Amino acid sequence: MPKSNFQAQLLPTLKTYFGYDSFRDQQKAIVETVLRNKDCLVIMPTGGGKSICFQLPALLLKGTTLVISPLIALMKDQVDGLNANGIPAAFFNSSQDTAQQEDILDRVIKADLKLLYVAPESLAALQNILNESYISCIAIDEAHCISSWGHDFRPSYQQLGFLKKSLPNIPIIALTATADKATRQDILNQLQIPNATAFLSSFDRENIELEVRPANNRASQIINFITKKSNESGIIYCLSRKNTEQISKKLNDNGIHASAYHAGLSFEERTKVQENFIFDKVQVVCATVAFGMGIDKSNVRFVIHHNMPKNIEGYYQEIGRSGRDGLNAKALLFHSYADVIQLRKFASGAANEEVQIAKLERMKQFSEANTCRRKILLSYFGELLAENCGNCDVCKNPPQFFDGTIIGQKILSTITRLNESEATGTVIDVLRGAKNANILEKRYDRIKTFGIGHDITWKDWQQYIIQLINQGFCEIAFHKNNALQLTSFSNKVLYENTKIYLTRPVDRIENVKEEKRKQPKKSKDNSLFERLRKLRYKISLEENIPAYLVFSDAALKEMERVRPMSASEFLTISGVGQRKLEVYGDEFIAEIMSFMNSKIKAPKKTETHMVTYQLYKSGLSIDEISIERKLKSTTIYSHIAKLHSDGKDINIFDFVSKSEVEAVKKVKTELDAPKSLKPYFEHFEGELDYFKIRLALSVIDTKA
Numbered sequence: 001m002p003k004s005n006f007q008a009q010l011l012p013t014l015k016t017y018f019g020y021d022s023f024r025d026q027q028k029a030i031v032e033t034v035l036r037n038k039d040c041l042v043i044m045p046t047g048g049g050k051s052i053c054f055q056l057p058a059l060l061l062k063g064t065t066l067v068i069s070p071l072i073a074l075m076k077d078q079v080d081g082l083n084a085n086g087i088p089a090a091f092f093n094s095s096q097d098t099a100q101q102e103d104i105l106d107r108v109i110k111a112d113l114k115l116l117y118v119a120p121e122s123l124a125a126l127q128n129i130l131n132e133s134y135i136s137c138i139a140i141d142e143a144h145c146i147s148s149w150g151h152d153f154r155p156s157y158q159q160l161g162f163l164k165k166s167l168p169n170i171p172i173i174a175l176t177a178t179a180d181k182a183t184r185q186d187i188l189n190q191l192q193i194p195n196a197t198a199f200l201s202s203f204d205r206e207n208i209e210l211e212v213r214p215a216n217n218r219a220s221q222i223i224n225f226i227t228k229k230s231n232e233s234g235i236i237y238c239l240s241r242k243n244t245e246q247i248s249k250k251l252n253d254n255g256i257h258a259s260a261y262h263a264g265l266s267f268e269e270r271t272k273v274q275e276n277f278i279f280d281k282v283q284v285v286c287a288t289v290a291f292g293m294g295i296d297k298s299n300v301r302f303v304i305h306h307n308m309p310k311n312i313e314g315y316y317q318e319i320g321r322s323g324r325d326g327l328n329a330k331a332l333l334f335h336s337y338a339d340v341i342q343l344r345k346f347a348s349g350a351a352n353e354e355v356q357i358a359k360l361e362r363m364k365q366f367s368e369a370n371t372c373r374r375k376i377l378l379s380y381f382g383e384l385l386a387e388n389c390g391n392c393d394v395c396k397n398p399p400q401f402f403d404g405t406i407i408g409q410k411i412l413s414t415i416t417r418l419n420e421s422e423a424t425g426t427v428i429d430v431l432r433g434a435k436n437a438n439i440l441e442k443r444y445d446r447i448k449t450f451g452i453g454h455d456i457t458w459k460d461w462q463q464y465i466i467q468l469i470n471q472g473f474c475e476i477a478f479h480k481n482n483a484l485q486l487t488s489f490s491n492k493v494l495y496e497n498t499k500i501y502l503t504r505p506v507d508r509i510e511n512v513k514e515e516k517r518k519q520p521k522k523s524k525d526n527s528l529f530e531r532l533r534k535l536r537y538k539i540s541l542e543e544n545i546p547a548y549l550v551f552s553d554a555a556l557k558e559m560e561r562v563r564p565m566s567a568s569e570f571l572t573i574s575g576v577g578q579r580k581l582e583v584y585g586d587e588f589i590a591e592i593m594s595f596m597n598s599k600i601k602a603p604k605k606t607e608t609h610m611v612t613y614q615l616y617k618s619g620l621s622i623d624e625i626s627i628e629r630k631l632k633s634t635t636i637y638s639h640i641a642k643l644h645s646d647g648k649d650i651n652i653f654d655f656v657s658k659s660e661v662e663a664v665k666k667v668k669t670e671l672d673a674p675k676s677l678k679p680y681f682e683h684f685e686g687e688l689d690y691f692k693i694r695l696a697l698s699v700i701d702t703k704a
């Protein structure tokens, strides 16, 4: 199949059906490879845009593209999304009755379906259509499920090797977000596509801001964090069921609509929570790690780890559920030693205990890092970032080091005097001179260093001790009740004048208290974005599809910025294709117009030309606009010129004739394109008004 057949159709099809103007990274190359009938292996992070890689070829090729997918929930979501874009697609599974199933097979035979989603278990029922005259391409989503090396092994995936055998001339495209080499090789072997072209994308998710905070007062920190994110969807991952329920309750007590999700709930309850989240009916889900697998929700704006994840793979996968639409998202991780200790306990005794502990150790190092966190993450996945990312807490707030030798010495000598037998809490109590039962009972108040650190807060001592541990000046003996112990480095500080450099702990709790006094922000509710979001929500309920399938947050943001007021402008929005224009265009344009109307009373300076535009679109003449707005008509003309050069829908030739434009064009060349309007005006000896010159230039520049 020669490449040129499709080349000219790629971008128009992308725009018409998906509403996008350009391909991302490797999408184009992948689509072209599939269209050349070649097998592909696509490795792209979550949110990278894998779906387009097989959905676009499906539209161009004759026949139906079969999509193998492991989760029924995901299939439904994708099919709803495709239908919303006017693409004939369906899924086939055991929950359907015979009539429904037959109808689907019929549509394949009639070439009336572009995409058919199916779980591997249901393939056997598709025997009749599994031949090369009906099937155009086979996409295998979540292809890592085929490999027992991967973390999501599904035995039913292992029978998929037969596909290449029975349909040898049909291209197979395998897609996954799992990078490791063993899994990749396994996919190629088992699918029998050894010569597939591999496409490896960067694993960087630049739009996700990374932050790690010490786990003091987590609940208030979380409440404070979410209060500032009015109405934005987010997930909070917790270690235990109890945690999920506690946090969820606290959030609700503070006016944030949240639900808990964990394995202790019934299947129905879990489905309900998941659905409410997808439909934006609940803002936050507090979940154990089980949550999120089958969720493609593109507008998750934050992921919080209330507890430390077991390993970096899990962490990356979980934060990857935010910001799939490419807009800014935030990943906030709380780091606590208690969690590390707990996770160590979970790991001990496991068959691969050593591996688990080593992975936990890497996770801990990531949390404690003083260097760009994204660099650490990506290097873990074998990808090297040349520059610091600028979008993590370390980059944004680089640590300031000071000479902390005396502080270090106080800690180390206290550890010595406690015979290296006490955990962090007791060491700090001694330093601060606490007279609690434990201290008095053990007579620690007689120790020489008792109370030498009363001037430093408990929390700060804790931070300093963590820093000493990270720098190797002391360590936690996990097998001895987590006692703090000395290392070979300790003596250098105590006896050889080796200096210790520490960073000042960031006092976030202070921030929490301060901001609690402020009223939560309400002003955002009147923004155009908020109004469009409400409209989207209304439509989502009416049509029973998730709001993000109506339009993504990114599309709404662009509408807010561009304020399209005509069909042709609406179509320029990324994410608006032909069908969405037809079905939703009028309602959204009306909402934008009504928003603009409400602004006419008190226009902001920056919006003044848009107010003019709104009046223009409602049919007023320049003079009428000028009266309505109490502005000079020359000002209104300058708005018209700007609107025209901004690409707005202006009938420019109502204001300046084609011959006038030609005349200005000639003069422009003669005068060597002067910067100001005056030379033109003088050239025409006052015969052509300033505003006409201006409009003519706008036409000339727009065409150029």
Ligand code: ADP
Binding pocket: 020, 021, 022, 023, 024, 027, 044, 045, 046, 047, 048, 049, 050, 051, 052, 296, 298, 324, 325, 326, 552, 574
């Ligand atoms: P993945 O399956 O890799 O996790 P998706 O295919 O769901 O990712 O795409 C993630 C998001 O990116 C979706 O909201 C999708 O609509 C959007 N997207 C994909 N390709 C493009 C593109 N070329 N331009 C703009 N947005 C895109």
Ligand code: ZN
Binding pocket: 371, 372, 373, 374, 375, 388, 389, 390, 391, 392, 393, 394, 395
């Ligand atoms: Zn960084």
